[in-house]
Structure formats: C-alpha cells, structure tokens
Amino acid sequence: MHQLLFKILRYSGLPFLFREVVQRPRVTIVMMHDISLPAARQAFSYWKRHYNIISMQDYLNACKDESVHRLPPKPLVLTFDDGHKGNFELLPLIEELEIPITIFLCSDIVGTNRHFWFLHEGCDADNLKRVPNDERKKQLAKIGFSETEEYSVRQALSGNEIAKMKRSTLINLQSHTRFHPILTQCADRKAFDEINTSKETLEKRYSLNITGFAYPNGNYGTREIEMVKEAGYKYALTTNPGFNSLQTDLFELKRFSVNDSTNLNEIVVKTSGVWGIMKSIVRMKSSINDS
Numbered sequence: 001m002h003q004l005l006f007k008i009l010r011y012s013g014l015p016f017l018f019r020e021v022v023q024r025p026r027v028t029i030v031m032m033h034d035i036s037l038p039a040a041r042q043a044f045s046y047w048k049r050h051y052n053i054i055s056m057q058d059y060l061n062a063c064k065d066e067s068v069h070r071l072p073p074k075p076l077v078l079t080f081d082d083g084h085k086g087n088f089e090l091l092p093l094i095e096e097l098e099i100p101i102t103i104f105l106c107s108d109i110v111g112t113n114r115h116f117w118f119l120h121e122g123c124d125a126d127n128l129k130r131v132p133n134d135e136r137k138k139q140l141a142k143i144g145f146s147e148t149e150e151y152s153v154r155q156a157l158s159g160n161e162i163a164k165m166k167r168s169t170l171i172n173l174q175s176h177t178r179f180h181p182i183l184t185q186c187a188d189r190k191a192f193d194e195i196n197t198s199k200e201t202l203e204k205r206y207s208l209n210i211t212g213f214a215y216p217n218g219n220y221g222t223r224e225i226e227m228v229k230e231a232g233y234k235y236a237l238t239t240n241p242g243f244n245s246l247q248t249d250l251f252e253l254k255r256f257s258v259n260d261s262t263n264l265n266e267i268v269v270k271t272s273g274v275w276g277i278m279k280s281i282v283r284m285k286s287s288i289n290d291s
C-alpha cells in the first residue's frame with residue numbers, strides 16, 4: 001500500500017519541487033540504521049546524482065563561519081544510528097563513491113556480542129519505548145534478554161571493524177548512548193551516565209574525538225539537551241522531521257528517516273522531506289482532533 005503511495009508521490013513532482021526549492025538553501029540530514037549493500041548502492045548513487053553530499057563537519061563549520069565555509073546547494077548529510085555490524089560491509093562502497101558518513105555508536109554494544117534490546121525476538125519495541133526504563137528491563141528479562149549478555153551471534157560492529165572504519169577519512173564515529181535506553185524514561189543519574197559515559201568510553205577505547213550525539217529513538221526533552229551540553233557534546237540529532245539552516249539549534253538538529261529501504265520511490269520521497277512533513281501534518285491534525 002505504502003509502495004504505491006511512494007510511487008504516486010514520487011511522480012507527483014512534489015519531491016522535485018521540494019528538492020529544487022525547499023532543500024536548495026537548507027541542510028537535509030537523513031538517518032539510516034542497517035541498510036543492505038544493494039540498497040545502499042541504489043540510495044547513495046541517487047543522492048550523489050541529485051544532492052551535494054557533505055559531511056556533518058562541513059555543516060558544523062558552515063554554522064560557525066558561513067563566509068569561510070560555504071555550503072553547496074542542496075546539501076545532504078548521511079547518518080547511521082546504532083552501529084550495526086552490516087555498516088562495515090558498506091565501507092568499500094563508501095570509499096568507491098567517496099561519500100562522507102557519520103555513524104552514532106552505542107558504546108557498550110559495539111565491540112561486544114551484546115544485542116540491541118529492540119531486536120530481541122518477541123520484543124514489542126513500540127510498547128517498551130513507552131514504559132519507564134526499569135519496567136522495560138524487567139519485561140525484557142521475562143523474554144530472556146539481558147543487555148550485558150554476550151550472545152553467540154554478533155549484531156554490532158566489532159572493535160576491529162571500528163578501527164578499520166576509523167582509518168577512513170570518510171567515516172566519522174560519534175555517540176548514541178551506552179545501551180540505547182529511551183532517555184526520557186530514565187532517572188536523572190541513569191540518563192546522564194548513558195550520555196556521558198558513552199562519550200568517555202568511545203574516546204578512551206577507540207581514541208575517537210566524540211562531539212556529536214544522536215538521541216535514541218529520537219526521544220529527548222530539555223533535561224536531555226542540558227545533559228548533552230554538560231557532557232561536552234557540540235551537537236545532537238533528533239528524529240524530528242524537517243530541514244536545517246545555519247541557525248537551527250545544534251542540539252535539536254532535524255532528520256528524515258529513510259528506513260533502510262530498497263525501494264527507490266521511497267528513498268526519493270523520504271529524502272525530499274515530503275513524507276516526513278506529510279506525516280507530521282497528519283499527526284498534528286489528529287492531536288488537534290483529540291484535544
């Protein structure tokens with residue numbers, strides 16, 4: 001059903017209009033998680049043809065001093081969340097196409113055989129995202145999940161893979177908490193530890209310079225923004241759909257999710273922002289009707 005809608009939207013001319021008018025002077029940031037190699041080849045090639053892919057650092061530099069660091073039209077920043085092991089398979093493609101990307105890692109899952117809780121079999125992730133952190137962990141324990149258990153199959157990038165990716169000038173590694181809790185469901189101490197210790201761990205273990213943060217599941221509030229600043233980060237990414245300018249609050253940067261899609265119609269529509277904006281209008285309308 002969605003696929004047909006993506007097709008209709010793609011050929012409606014709206015994505016073209018958005019790209020050439022709305023996106024031209026603004027910075028679009030897209031979020032992926034575990035896109036497959038064939039899907040990545042298709043998406044990256046499309047983006048290379050229709051946008052100017054820039055690094056997160058290019059954007060941050062332009063925010064600091066626009067006169068020195070001018071951005072090209074239709075600038076697009078590519079980001080990956082979590083640090084899935086499949087990201088490593090994209091390295092040759094990234095180098096072949098010379099595409100800068102930023103990956104946000106869960107410091108206590110990468111380099112181990114620990115699992116992402118939301119991928120655990122039988123886990124009702126949508127529901128668990130809405131409960132207090134301790135309750136989420138209790139419910140996960142009931143279905144046999146523990147965040148510190150070392151499983152036989154690895155889900156995240158290994159230490160070796162991180163070291164290899166780090167050597168590429170095209171790859172920038174940043175933080176996405178320790179274990180990927182929903183920060184807004186955590187007590188103060190736990191939330192700050194997830195934000196702060198993940199930065200320290202990634203810096204110490206992999207000699208990285210951690211300045212960026214991505215809020216897990218895009219959940220954050222004023223408390224999380226303050227904690228991210230206190231921990232010494234310079235910017236943070238949300239999953240709020242929208243475009244960015246040089247004036248956008250660096251701790252509330254907007255992103256469009258492209259959902260690891262293999263469908264080009266979907267990639268075109270989602271990257272243009274048409275989908276994310278339509279969804280937020282529908283959400284706004286339903287919350288107006290509710291109240």
Ligand SMILES: [Zn+2]
Pocket residue numbers: 081082176180216217
């Ligand atoms: Zn995530």
